[in-house]
Amino acid sequence: MKNKMMLESADVKAVAAAAEAEALKHHWAVTIAIVDDGGHLLHLQRLDGAPPVSAQIGPAKARTAAIGRRESKGYEDMINGGRTAFLSVAALDGMLEGGVPIVKDGQCLGAVGVSGVKSNEDAQIARAGIAALGL
Template identity: 35%
Template sequence: MTTTRQAIKLTDQGARILLDAAIEHAHNMGVPQCIAIVDEGCNLVAFFRMTGSRVLSIQSAQRKAMTAASTGKPTGGLDPSIDLKLALATNGDMVNIKGGAPIVVDGQVIGGIGVGSGTGEQDLEVANAALARFMSAQRS
């Protein structure tokens, strides 16, 4: 019987790589964003609100990150008919809105990134660009 397991943890340096890459990509797109990064327990590790981003996106970016970390899947892919049930069941902590992605290393979900203030596709593009930079740094 195995009673413990090794766990990979997101560091502050890793969160900074994600945050910097997301900010750079959003800036290059010309779309100001709110960017949230959480650890595997959905605890906020890093957050940045770009000038011109929407105030409501502060919360939605965090919820997207939490949802991605909790489910291990990108957000926005569930049947829209469950949106209200999902929100009610999780006290609003989980959302079915595009723009969140899990941070996965060696098959382990170590956190999530959530981006908000653009279209769902723009938000997801920024999240994926940040993840690509993070994974590149992992290999270095």
């Protein structure tokens, strides 16, 4: 039998606070979503001024990163590179940059998805949140 690491409430709070701080530092109005390793929502915060659609896109990016075990940008790059068949994968509905998996010792613990600004800035916020865990 194997042991499985998982995000605890304190971890989610630390990631959320650090991601929010990064967004506020740059005056970026975004939605921040954190999911577990199965893509189930643990945290959702839509900052003041973030577009309503970001509350749909952020969790989708996080879910895609968690269940795909890779940054959502990888799927966006594949599709932009011509592999459009990936658009038919029903479980992956957030194939845009901004979803970043939380990985420790090779295990995916969950992911952070951010939406509301440029995709690379969304990813920057997600990575800043994850950095709070010191992995």
